[in-house]
Amino acid sequence: MTKPAPSHLAYVPFVSVENMMKLVHHIGIEPMLKGLAEYIEQDFRRWDLFDKTPRVASHSKEGVIELMPTSDGEVYGFKYVNGHPKNTQEGLQTVTAFGLLATVDTGYPVLLSEMTVLTALRTAATSAMVAKHLAPKGSRVMAMIGNGAQSEFQALAMRVICGIDRLRLYDIDRAATDKTVRNLQGFGFTLEPCSSPQEAIEGAQIITTCTADKQYATILTDNMVGAGVHINAIGGDCPGKTELHPDILTRSSVFVEYPPQTRIEGEIQQMPADFAVTEMWQVINGTAKGRTDDRQITLFDGVGFAIEDFSALRYVRDQLRDTGLYQDLDMIADPDNPRDLFGMVQRAKPR
Numbered sequence: 001m002t003k004p005a006p007s008h009l010a011y012v013p014f015v016s017v018e019n020m021m022k023l024v025h026h027i028g029i030e031p032m033l034k035g036l037a038e039y040i041e042q043d044f045r046r047w048d049l050f051d052k053t054p055r056v057a058s059h060s061k062e063g064v065i066e067l068m069p070t071s072d073g074e075v076y077g078f079k080y081v082n083g084h085p086k087n088t089q090e091g092l093q094t095v096t097a098f099g100l101l102a103t104v105d106t107g108y109p110v111l112l113s114e115m116t117v118l119t120a121l122r123t124a125a126t127s128a129m130v131a132k133h134l135a136p137k138g139s140r141v142m143a144m145i146g147n148g149a150q151s152e153f154q155a156l157a158m159r160v161i162c163g164i165d166r167l168r169l170y171d172i173d174r175a176a177t178d179k180t181v182r183n184l185q186g187f188g189f190t191l192e193p194c195s196s197p198q199e200a201i202e203g204a205q206i207i208t209t210c211t212a213d214k215q216y217a218t219i220l221t222d223n224m225v226g227a228g229v230h231i232n233a234i235g236g237d238c239p240g241k242t243e244l245h246p247d248i249l250t251r252s253s254v255f256v257e258y259p260p261q262t263r264i265e266g267e268i269q270q271m272p273a274d275f276a277v278t279e280m281w282q283v284i285n286g287t288a289k290g291r292t293d294d295r296q297i298t299l300f301d302g303v304g305f306a307i308e309d310f311s312a313l314r315y316v317r318d319q320l321r322d323t324g325l326y327q328d329l330d331m332i333a334d335p336d337n338p339r340d341l342f343g344m345v346q347r348a349k350p351r
Contacts, residue, residue, distance in 0.1 A: 036125035124153035128161035139205035222247035
């Protein structure tokens with residue numbers, strides 16, 4: 001008896017880390033960041049269509065492992081992601097991730113992808129998309145406090161989407177700042193290493209905080225932040241991990257992705273449950289105000305939300321056509337007779 005060949009439905013396109021990096025260079029990193037931002041903004045505009053829930057998190061003293069699911073009613077997506085700040089001391093990544101898309105009508109997967117690289121890209125694209133709506137017009141200078149794995153992606157997204165061309169960099173580990181300066185040479189930035197957060201934010205219209213320690217930290221204090229800036233606070237992303245003094249939040253107009261998640265994980269976990277925030281999808285759709293005057297401090301309390309990952313996976317799936325930058329995985333058991341899974345197994349028995 002002939003061993004049955006898998007049907008075409010059994011094969012799921014898989015984007016490995018190698019192929020994701022090839023895809024980035026095939027498209028170009030700045031065009032890819034711009035494209036991701038466009039897909040994310042499109043999905044924020046249809047926010048009401050999505051299932052929304054805070055991510056499912058398993059916390060430990062070392063870090064967190066999370067699942068981030070959502071669906072627009074036609075396609076379902078999820079991401080597996082961890083956050084382990086101690087990993088860098090052992091030569092490991094703080095964040096690793098993979099994700100999947102499936103059709104809602106059959107439940108069959110249609111894409112499996114690495115998302116460690118893709119998460120860095122989508123986080124930066126989201127930050128810049130938000131800053132496009134909230135930052136002072138004509139912003140050219142950004143302070144980057146925390147110069148780890150996310151920093152270059154943030155800088156490039158802010159450049160291509162918002163026009164940032166001068167970076168003031170600070171990290172408690174000077175080697176991290178030196179790494180960022182090396183990596184961003186040739187991308188059109190004026191790069192200025194700084195010796196303190198206070199020095200870094202001088203003259204900046206956008207302040208990005210992106211540190212990794214899992215603790216209540218005070219990277220910025222109230223007296224450091226002047227009127228009219230936009231703060232892109234993306235380091236706080238789990239309970240017990242913050243970067244800003246609460247007085248900064250009190251002075252700012254705070255914008256979030258999904259309040260039930262951000263109140264658990266973001267900077268506003270420090271604030272009362274009724275602390276006022278604006279959902280970013282409402283600003284994009286024109287049903288809520290963003291920046292209203294030149295002296296307003298706008299603050300994006302970004303923790304990362306499943307819809308952004310859905311957008312990123314959707315973007316990747318659309319770009320894969322005709323590139324060959326994927327592998328077909330024989331991943332789904334799909335017998336000719338759906339009631340005869342056992343028979344399919346038996347027919348595969350070696351003779």
